[in-house]
Amino acid sequence: MQSQPGLSPADLAQRLPIGVVVFRPDRTLGMANPAATRLLGFPLAPGATADEIVARLGPASTGLSALTPGNKLVVLVGGQLLEVEAQALDGNGLLWLIDDKSEELRLRSQLAEEASLLAHSNEAFLVVDQNGVIRYANAQCEREMGYDQGMLIGMSLLELERACSDTFDDSQQLTLDELRLRLHQVVRKGTVFRYNAYQRRRNGSEFPVEVNMRPYKMSQETVLLTTIRDESRRLQHLQDLVQAKAAAEAANRAKSAFLAITSHELRTPLTSIIGFCELLKLEHGDESDDLASYLKLIAESSQSLLNIINDILDLSKIEAKTMEIKVEPVDPDHLLDLLAELWGPRAGAKRLKLDRLPSEGASRPFYSDALRLRQVLDNLINNAVKFTDRGGIQLHLVHQEDAIEVTVSDSGRGIPEEHHGQLFQPFWQLADATTRNTGGTGLGLYICRQIVQLLGGTIWLDRGHVEGTSFTIRLPRNVQGQTGLHRAVGVDRASKSGRQQAAR
DSSP: OOOOOOOOHHHHHHHOSSEEEEEOTTSBEEEEOHHHHHHHTSOOOTTOBHHHHHHHHOGGGGGGGGOOTTOEEEEEETTEEEEEEEEEETTTEEEEEEEEOHHHHHHHHHHHHHHHHHHTSSSEEEEEOTTSBEEEEOHHHHHHHTOOTTTTTTOBGGGTEEEEOTTSOSOBOOOHHHHHHHHHHHHHHTSOEEEEEEEEOTTSOEEEEEEEEEEEEETTEEEEEEEEEEOHHHHHHHHHHHHHHHHHHHHHHHHHHHHHHHHHHHHHHHHHHHHHHHHHHHHHTTOOSHHHHHHHHHHHHHHHHHHHHHHHHHHHHHHHTOOOOOOEEOOHHHHHHHHHHHHHHHHHHTTOEEEEOOOBSOOOOOEEOHHHHHHHHHHHHHHHHHTOOSSEEEEEEEEOSSEEEEEEEEOSOBOOGGGGGGTTSTTOOOOSHHHHHHOOOSOHHHHHHHHHHHTTOEEEEEEOBSSOEEEEEEEESBOSSSSSOOSOTTOOOOOOSSSOOSOO
16 A cells, blocks of 8 residues: 655644744745734735735834844734744745744733742742742741741742641641642642641741742743741730630629629628618608608618619629529510509609500510519619609500510600610710719619510610600510520610611
């Protein structure tokens, strides 16, 4: 059989991915392959001269007219950076080899620019190949690692670092195969890879770092640009914050425990004083002499002091997260009737009318802590009686499908709008003559909000100025959980839906 002849040079040129242009000795076009036509951006007519082709390429390519064999020139053609290499042909002909170098030159320029910036920056910087061998280290990196200039080049990352978790725990020494696999994955994904490690200095000491790797193509090789940031100061700062937080929490627990113990110790003798005072009032309370007035003063002062101690005790329980909630069936209508009956005479003593408005909606089973709910309502009614001089107080209950809403309104002079956001803050009181005369610790509304949140509800100020004051409590029909602090105290749960919420 006769073998097929091989491809001719002309046929081979037609298949090459790079441009091939052949000029005759008189510098007229002899041949151009399809790649040359594609790269130059226009068809090359047979017989065209080299100068005509250069002129059509534009002013950025005029240097091609003087390009001599054995030399190369990069020209900008149609937004592409083309490298044109000239070679001599037999018979004084000329050959142009044209290759698109746009991407490679762009990467080289970007790498050179970034390396120039990082080489003189305050951030440690390395260039690592895909086998983990260091090709370059800037001066900052050499200083941090304790190496002289150029000593890091040729070393492996395995000699310098020990990988660890995000929290710098559970450190481990990678094997060479594991390191290569990690580097190859970074190159394959083409994105930034960030991890924590312990960097080893020349003297053997270690320090925590955050490492960022990015793949870059340099010539025909892909390397990894690696920045190293010392995390020692940040971790020390975090450790200091954790220790300070722990110390503050311990001090707060000690304070709460002290308040709880002190409150209990104060309440025991105070209860005895109140009891004996009541006995003396039964015997001498109707007399018109000074003894009766003294007994009345002692009783009022003792009760005021007992209220303050109870508030401090509740505050300590809230802060220590030991306040318990006992869930049981509660009849809110009966509770409101009882409160209206108890507070009616006290309101009447100030010539105020206390109205228990008819309930709205159909009554449904309701589960909550009756004692804590009454404590909240007692506080709201007490404030209404305390800060109202004329008019009256209204108690209103609304039954909803999944909750109840109780509103305590009064016709007092209200609270200025600029103070609404501070109402439920601890130890806050409106600085006016009314609060100075009535006294108190400024803990009542704060404790009310915390208890309501423990009961799974919200409390807010419906109306607070000009027309008096109106507070509303919304509680679910069934509290989830039986005892203990089942909700975080102090977490804002309320939102605004056409009305001002209390928790902010």
